Amino acid sequence: MLSSIFTVGFLVSLLAGTIRLATPILLPALGQIYTQRAGILNLGVEGTMTIGAVAGFSAAYKTGNLWIGLLSGMFFGMLWSLIMAWLSVTMRANQVIAGIALNILGAGTAVYVYRIIFGVQSLPPQVTPFAAVNIPVLSSLPVIGQIFFQHNILVYLSYVMVFVTWFILEKTTFGLKIRAVGEHPRAADSKGISVAGVRYAAVLIGGLYAGAAGAFMSIAYMNLFTESIVSGRGFIAVSVVIFARFMPVRAMWGALLFGFASALQMRLQALGIDMANQLMLMLPYIMTIAALIFASKKAEFPSAYTIPYSRLER
Template sequence: MLNEIFSVSFLVSLLAGTIRLATPILMPALGQIYTQRAGILNLGVEGTMLMASVCGFSAAAATGSLWLGFLTGVATGALFSALMAWLSISLRVNQVIAGIGMNILATGLAAYIYRLIYGIRTLPAKITSFQAVNIPVLSDIPYLGTIFFQHNVLVYFAFLLVPISWFVLEKTVFGLKIRAVGEHPRAADSKGVSVGAIRYAAVIIGGAYAGAGGVFMTIAYLNMFTETVIGGFGYIAVSVVIFSRFQPGRAMWGALLFGFASALQVRLQALGSGIPSQLLLMLPYLMTIAALIFASKQAEFPSAYTIPYSRMER
């Protein structure tokens, strides 16, 4: 058993799986950095990903276009998060309660949409998912080529979003406004920055990223939709944001850490390790709890984090 675990083939497969399973965590985590830097806590990421996964899958199955399915998932994530923005920014409801309510709504609505389109089936509907794109020359490098350069295009896209998100947040006026409304919304308002508009934009962008992560699961990782397809990745993404201290580069390493835990439990089950599968399934979530305990002591949250803003109040 140990010989198999420490074999080169197992380690290469494990590391390649780590990168693939980090993708649906990394994309929503990057999006939530926008949202949480603006002072909004969106716990509805799980539900947003679930809605995007079913809508994107249905669009891809109906049209035969995976890219149209992907764009549908991104748009669904943005629209679903717009509802969260309306609740938390315009109505100023408690953000934790609103996020949990969004997840409950998505759980029922996603199942209803799927059954409305496909009916009750003994086997789930399937599509042909995105295939791996082998990067010329690099994919032929022994071991490293398999780990890094034999993934589908959405995996590469997710990691490309890391420097893009860093640049937007750190080097643009829009990124400066996001930080301003998260730290000192009244001061930003006094300088002519629309706090509500910037927060709406940040929440919707976060939803679009979450939609990308959700639809990845059905059209690029699996080739079908199930009601448990997201499996807690949305909550893990929120924890990655705190773990990363709202930095895109750190979020990438956090996503890889949780991706490693997920890939490890999958491969240990495949090996027939003898460890109860229920305990293996707990591994990513135990790591999430441990990371939150460690990171929460060092995290520096925006000054106006979770605090609704009203120009009329002092």
């Protein structure tokens, strides 16, 4: 059995799968860095991703255009997160309760919308996914080319967004405003920064990223929509943000950790390892929890994390 595992083919397949499976964790995690740095804890990412998945799949299937599907997932993910922004910023509701409620509502709404559009079918409808884009020259490199340079366009874009997110948060005025309202909202308000406006924007950006991740699952990975398509990835994305200490590059490594665990359990099952299937499926979540416990001790949360702001309160 070990001779089947320690082969070049197995390792190439494992690492290529790691990069691909990390994508639907990385995208929502990057979005939640905006949201959580602004002081908002959005636990409704799971529901937002599910909404993005059904919206993206429905639009792509009906129009035959995958890009329209992606944009639809992003738009409806952002629209769904608007509810969370209203509850947490305007209504100053408990963010944990609001997020969990939106997860439940999102899952139910997505299934309801799917059945209205497609009905109940013996075979679920599918879309033709994004084709792999082989990077000239690089994709031809032995081993490395197969691992890094033979993915679809959305995988490449998600890793590019790591550096875009870092630049926006660290090198722009908008990023400075996000950090300011997360750390000292009253001081930011005194300087003329709209705390509510910045927090609304941060939550909506988080929803846009989560919607894109949901659309990725339905039109670039699974190629169909199911009730359990997200499978806890939204909660893991929130955990990855804490693991990453709110830094985009560290979030990429956290997402890759989960992607590696997911790819490993899939490859081990394919090899017929003598282990209970349920234990195999637990592997990615066990590794994520272990990493979170180790990293959360050193995490420094924004000073105004989960704390609603009002000018009238002192």
